[in-house]
Amino acid sequence: MSGQALEELAQDLLRAATRDGATAADVLVAEGDTLDVGVRLGEIEKIKQARQKHLGLRVFVHERSAISSSADFSRESLARLSRDTCDLARVIAPDPFSGLPDRDELATPVPDLDLYDPDVEAFTVERAIAMAREAEQAAFDSDRRISNSEGASCSADTGRLVYASTLGFVGTYQTSHVSLSVVPVAAADGAMQRDYWYSTQRKLSRLEHPAAIGRKAAARALRRLHARRVPTCDVPVIFDPETAASLLHHLAAAVSGHALYKRTSFLLGKLGQRIAPEWVTVVDDGTITGGLGSKPFDGEGVATRRTSVIEHGTLASYLFDTYSARKLHGRSTGNAARSIGEAPRVAPTNLVLQAGTTSPADIIRSVRRGLYVTELIGFGVNPVTGDYSRGAVGQWIENGECVHPVEEITIAGNLLAMYDNIEVIGNDLEQRHAVASPTVKVARMTVAGH
Amino acid sequence: MATAIPSSAAEQFFLERFGLGPALLEPIVGGAIARRADYADLYFEFRTAQSLSLEEGIVKTASTHIAQGVGVRVVAGDKTGYAYSDDVTVESVRLAARTAEAIAAETNAQRAVAVRETGPGHDLYALARAPIETALADKVDLLNRIDIAARRHDPRIKNVLASIGVEQKLVLIVTSGGLVVGDVQPLVRLSVTCIAEDGGSRQHGSYGGGGRVEFGFLLEGDRYLRFTRAAADQAVRNLQAVDAPAGTMTVVLGPGWPGILLHEAIGHGLEGDFNRKKVSAFSELLGKPVASPLCTVIDDGTLRNRRGSLNVDDEGTPTGRTVLIEKGILRGYLQDRLNARLMGMPLTGNGRRESFAHIPMPRMTNTFMLAGDSTADEIIRSVDRGLYAGYFGGGQVDITNGKFVFSANEAYLIEGGHITRPVKGATLIGNGPDVLKRIGMVGNDLQLDEGIGTCGKDGQSVPVGVGLPTIRVDGLTVGGTQTAA
Numbered sequence: 001m002s003g004q005a006l007e008e009l010a011q012d013l014l015r016a017a018t019r020d021g022a023t024a025a026d027v028l029v030a031e032g033d034t035l036d037v038g039v040r041l042g043e044i045e046k047i048k049q050a051r052q053k054h055l056g057l058r059v060f061v062h063e064r065s066a067i068s069s070s071a072d073f074s075r076e077s078l079a080r081l082s083r084d085t086c087d088l089a090r091v092i093a094p095d096p097f098s099g100l101p102d103r104d105e106l107a108t109p110v111p112d113l114d115l116y117d118p119d120v121e122a123f124t125v126e127r128a129i130a131m132a133r134e135a136e137q138a139a140f141d142s143d144r145r146i147s148n149s150e151g152a153s154c155s156a157d158t159g160r161l162v163y164a165s166t167l168g169f170v171g172t173y174q175t176s177h178v179s180l181s182v183v184p185v186a187a188a189d190g191a192m193q194r195d196y197w198y199s200t201q202r203k204l205s206r207l208e209h210p211a212a213i214g215r216k217a218a219a220r221a222l223r224r225l226h227a228r229r230v231p232t233c234d235v236p237v238i239f240d241p242e243t244a245a246s247l248l249h250h251l252a253a254a255v256s257g258h259a260l261y262k263r264t265s266f267l268l269g270k271l272g273q274r275i276a277p278e279w280v281t282v283v284d285d286g287t288i289t290g291g292l293g294s295k296p297f298d299g300e301g302v303a304t305r306r307t308s309v310i311e312h313g314t315l316a317s318y319l320f321d322t323y324s325a326r327k328l329h330g331r332s333t334g335n336a337a338r339s340i341g342e343a344p345r346v347a348p349t350n351l352v353l354q355a356g357t358t359s360p361a362d363i364i365r366s367v368r369r370g371l372y373v374t375e376l377i378g379f380g381v382n383p384v385t386g387d388y389s390r391g392a393v394g395q396w397i398e399n400g401e402c403v404h405p406v407e408e409i410t411i412a413g414n415l416l417a418m419y420d421n422i423e424v425i426g427n428d429l430e431q432r433h434a435v436a437s438p439t440v441k442v443a444r445m446t447v448a449g450h
Numbered sequence: 451m452a453t454a455i456p457s458s459a460a461e462q463f464f465l466e467r468f469g470l471g472p473a474l475l476e477p478i479v480g481g482a483i484a485r486r487a488d489y490a491d492l493y494f495e496f497r498t499a500q501s502l503s504l505e506e507g508i509v510k511t512a513s514t515h516i517a518q519g520v521g522v523r524v525v526a527g528d529k530t531g532y533a534y535s536d537d538v539t540v541e542s543v544r545l546a547a548r549t550a551e552a553i554a555a556e557t558n559a560q561r562a563v564a565v566r567e568t569g570p571g572h573d574l575y576a577l578a579r580a581p582i583e584t585a586l587a588d589k590v591d592l593l594n595r596i597d598i599a600a601r602r603h604d605p606r607i608k609n610v611l612a613s614i615g616v617e618q619k620l621v622l623i624v625t626s627g628g629l630v631v632g633d634v635q636p637l638v639r640l641s642v643t644c645i646a647e648d649g650g651s652r653q654h655g656s657y658g659g660g661g662r663v664e665f666g667f668l669l670e671g672d673r674y675l676r677f678t679r680a681a682a683d684q685a686v687r688n689l690q691a692v693d694a695p696a697g698t699m700t701v702v703l704g705p706g707w708p709g710i711l712l713h714e715a716i717g718h719g720l721e722g723d724f725n726r727k728k729v730s731a732f733s734e735l736l737g738k739p740v741a742s743p744l745c746t747v748i749d750d751g752t753l754r755n756r757r758g759s760l761n762v763d764d765e766g767t768p769t770g771r772t773v774l775i776e777k778g779i780l781r782g783y784l785q786d787r788l789n790a791r792l793m794g795m796p797l798t799g800n801g802r803r804e805s806f807a808h809i810p811m812p813r814m815t816n817t818f819m820l821a822g823d824s825t826a827d828e829i830i831r832s833v834d835r836g837l838y839a840g841y842f843g844g845g846q847v848d849i850t851n852g853k854f855v856f857s858a859n860e861a862y863l864i865e866g867g868h869i870t871r872p873v874k875g876a877t878l879i880g881n882g883p884d885v886l887k888r889i890g891m892v893g894n895d896l897q898l899d900e901g902i903g904t905c906g907k908d909g910q911s912v913p914v915g916v917g918l919p920t921i922r923v924d925g926l927t928v929g930g931t932q933t934a935a
Contacts, residue, residue, distance in 0.1 A: 040727070045528065046529070046530040048534075050535065051535070052536055052807070066512045067511065067513040067514075069515045071516070071519065072518060088514060091587060091590055092510065150850075194729065194850040227851075234933060262506075263652060264645060342513070343511050377847075377853070378877050378879075379843055379844040379846070380877035382874075383654075384654045389875065389877040390877055390929070391855035391877055408879055408880070410696075410879050410928075412929050446933055447696075448879075448929045448930065450697070450927070
C-alpha cells in the first residue's frame with residue numbers, strides 16, 4: 001500500500017475507535033519487505049522472502065487503556081478490532097497517568113533523517129547470494145585452519161511506518177536495513193571455535209566489503225584457538241567495542257523511566273550524582289542523519305532529540321516516554337519505543353559513549369596482568385542492584401601483551417562500581433550499531449576460573 | 451490421504467474461515483514437488499494472544515493480538531526456499547509457493563530419499579475451556595489477588611509486577627507427502643515479580659508457571675499463591691544475601707527448573723542441524739560416553755499439558771520421547787525433517803518454528819534427567835563446602851566449543867553438609883561435553899519445571915520445558931566476587 005493509503009487506513013481506524021467510545025487513541029501501521037539469504041560452504045542454504053503488514057491500536061476510555069494488533073486490514077476486521085479494544089479497556093483499572101503526549105511535544109513537521117535507501121529495496125537475491133558467498137569464501141581463504149562454517153547470511157529489509165493519533169498527528173517514514181554476517185569455524189588439535197563478524201547499515205553503499213567481513217570473522221575465530229582457563233583472581237578488564245556496547249545497554253535499561261517508576265533500577269535516586277569519572281560522557285541522539293537508531297518521531301509521535309545521559313561523569317538525564325515522564329514529573333525525552341500492538345517501552349535511539357584519546361593497543365599495553373574481553377554470554381545482570389556476573393571469552397594479558405586466549409571463565413562485579421572504575425576509554429569509536437562504544441578499561445573485576 | 455489425527459477442529463476452522471481445505475491445497479504442494487524439489491509444505495497459523503499486566507496495585511494494561519499467515523517451504527537437498535504471507539488466501543499461497551519453488555529450483559541439489567511418515571498422533575491438551583475463553587474479569591481478579599497476597603506475605607514487598615499471557619494457536623500443516631494435520635494449541639503463563647525493600651537495599655524475585663492447560667490450573671491448590679510466595683521469598687531472601695563465591699567448586703542443583711543445565715549444556719549441542727554441519731561440540735560422539743553412568747537424559751514432547759509439549763511438531767510429525775543420553779552414553783539427536791533426511795536418521799518430532807514467518811529447525815520440547823537413588827538430603831550432606839542453587843534465570847551456550855552459562859537467581863552456601871547463608875545471584879559456567887561426566891550423585895526427586903521456559907535459537911522463540919532431580923556436580927565454575935572463600 002502507498003504511504004497515503006496507510007495513513008488513511010490509520011485515520012479510519014481512529015474514527016472507528018472514537019465512535020466506539022475511545023476518548024483518545026493512536027495507531028501504528030507497519031508494512032515491509034524482507035529478503036534473507038543463507039549460504040554455507042559456498043552453496044545456497046536458504047532463501048526467504050516475504051512482504052508483511054501489521055497494525056496496532058491503542059485506545060483510552062478516559063483513564064483506562066487497552067491495546068490490540070492485527071494483520072488483517074479488512075474493513076470488517078478493523079471494525080471488530082476497534083470495538084473489542086474499547087471493550088477491553090473498560091475492564092482495566094483507571095490510571096490517571098495514562099494518555100497521549102502533549103500536543104507541543106509532537107514532531108511537526110516530521111523531519112527527513114535519510115533513513116531509507118532505494119538501493120536496498122532494489123537489492124536482488126542474486127546479489128545477496130554473491131555477497132554472502134564472497135564473505136564466507138574470504139574467511140576460508142584467510143587460513144587453512146578455517147575448516148568449517150555455520151554459513152554467511154545477507155538480509156535486506158525495507159519498510160514504511162505510519163503513526164497517527166487523535167491529537168491530529170499523522171506521520172510516515174520509510175526505513176531500510178541491509179546486513180551481511182559470517183560465522184566461520186576454526187579447528188586445531190581436535191577443538192573447534194566459532195566467531196562472527198557482521199556489518200549492518202541503512203545504505204547499501206556503506207556496507208563493509210564482504211571479503212573484509214569474512215577476513216575479520218576468520219581472524220576472530222582463529223584467535224580463540226587453544227583457549228584455556230585462568231585462575232580465579234581480581235584484575236583489570238578491558239572490554240572491546242562490541243562487548244563495551246553491552247555496558248551501555250545495561251545503562252539504557254537502568255535509566256529507562258519504566259525501570260525507575262517500578263523501582264527496578266540500580267540508578268534510582270542517582271540523578272545529578274557523579275556515577276563515572278568526569279571524562280565519561282554518554283549521549284542518546286535520535287536525530288542523527290542516517291543513524292541506525294534514528295527516527296523522526298518516537299512511538300508516540302514525540303520529536304526525538306539529543307539527550308546527555310551521562311555528562312562529564314554525572315548522571316544528567318533519565319530517558320522517558322510519555323507515561324513514565326508523567327509518573328516521575330518529567331517530560332518525554334522522545335524515547336518511546338513501540339512494537340506493533342505493544343504498550344510503549346523506553347529504549348535508546350543512538351546511544352554512544354564518547355571516544356577517548358588512547359589507542360586500544362596502548363590500553364592493552366597499560367595492563368600488567370588482566371583480561372581483554374571479546375565476547376560475553378548469559379544474562380547474569382541484576383537490574384535492581386547492578387550486580388554483574390557473565391560468562392566471558394577473550395585474551396589473557398601479561399606485561400602489556402595478549403599471551404593466550406581464555407574461555408570458560410566469568411567476570412563479576414557491580415555495574416555502579418564498574419562505571420565508577422572506568423579507567424581509560426579508547427579512541428576507536430565506530431557507529432557500527434545504534435548503541436556503540438569504543439574500547440573501555442575497567443580498573444578491577446573478579447575473574448572466576450579454575 | 452489425511453492421516454488420522456485427534457483434532458480436526460483446526461482443519462474445520464481453516465476451511466470455514468478461509469475456505470482452505472485439503473482438496474485445494476494438496477495440488478499446490480504437489481505442484482512444487484512435481485518439479486525439482488524433494489519436499490514441500492504449507493504451514494497455516496491463526497494465533498490469538500492476550501495479555502494483562504499488573505503493577506503498583508492495579509491492572510494497567512491489557513492487549514489482544516491476532517496473527518495469521520501462511521508459510522510455504524520447498525526443500526531440495528539441503529536447500530530451503532521459504533516464502534510467507536499474512537494474507538491467508540489461495541492466491542497468496544500459490545504466489546508464495548511459486549516464490550519458494552523458484553528459490554529451490556535455482557539450485558541443482560542432489561535428490562534425497564523421502565523419510566517415512568511416522569506413527570499415530572496424540573491428544574495431549576484437549577481442554578473443556580481454552581484459557582483464552584476465560585472471562586477477562588477473572589484474569590484481572592487473579593492479578594489483584596496476587597498483589598494483595600504478596601504484600602501480605604511480607605511487609606518488605608513494596609511492589610508487585612504480575613502478568614498473565616494466554617494464547618490459542620490453530621495450525622494446519624499440509625505436506626507434499628500427503629499429510630494433512632491440524633492442531634489447536636492452548637497456552638497460559640503467569641509471571642510474578644516482587645520488589646522487596648528494606649532500609650537502603652532493594653531486591654527482586656521472580657517466579658511463575660503455566661502450560662497447555664485451562665485457566666483454572668493457576669487456581670488449583672492455590673498454585674498462584676505458591677508462585678507469588680516463591681517470588682516474594684526470593685526477593686526478601688536476596689536482601690540478606692552475601693557476595694557469591696568465585697571459582698570452581700562443588701555445586702548442588704535443586705530439582706525442577708535448574709534442569710536448564712541440561713537444556714544449555716547438552717540439549718542444543720544435540721540438535722540435528724549443528725551435528726549434520728559438524729559444528730557441535732557433540733558431533734560424532736554418538737555411542738560414546740558423554741556423561742556419568744548415573745545420567746539418563748530424555749527429550750519428551752508427549753507429556754500431557756506441559757508447556758513444551760505438542761501433539762505434532764510444526765512440520766506435522768507426531769512428537770515423541772527421545773533418549774538423548776542413556777546411562778552416560780550418547781544415544782540420539784533431535785531432528786526435523788531436513789536434517790533427519792540428510793543424516794539418514796529417524797524423525798523425532800522436534801521440527802519447530804516460532805510462527806508462519808519462520809523456517810523450522812530442530813528444537814527441544816521438554817528435556818529432563820531421570821531420577822536416581824539418592825535423597826536430596828544425602829546429596830547436600832555429602833558436600834563439605836559448595837554452592838546450592840535452587841532457581842535460575844536464563845542461560846546460553848556456544849554449541850561449537852561447548853561452553854555454557856546459566857544464572858542462579860537463588861543460591862546458598864553449603865558448609866559442612868548444611869545449607870547455610872543465601873548468596874547473591876551468580877552465573878555458573880561449564881563445558882557441555884564435560885559437565886555431565888562430573889555428576890557425582892543423582893537424586894530420587896525428579897521434578898519438571900512449573901512451565902515458564904522460552905528457548906531462543908537463531909532469532910526464533912518457542913516454549914519449552916526442563917526437569918531435573920537434585921544433582922551434585924563435582925566442579926563447576928561459580929562467577930561470584932568472593933575470591934577469598
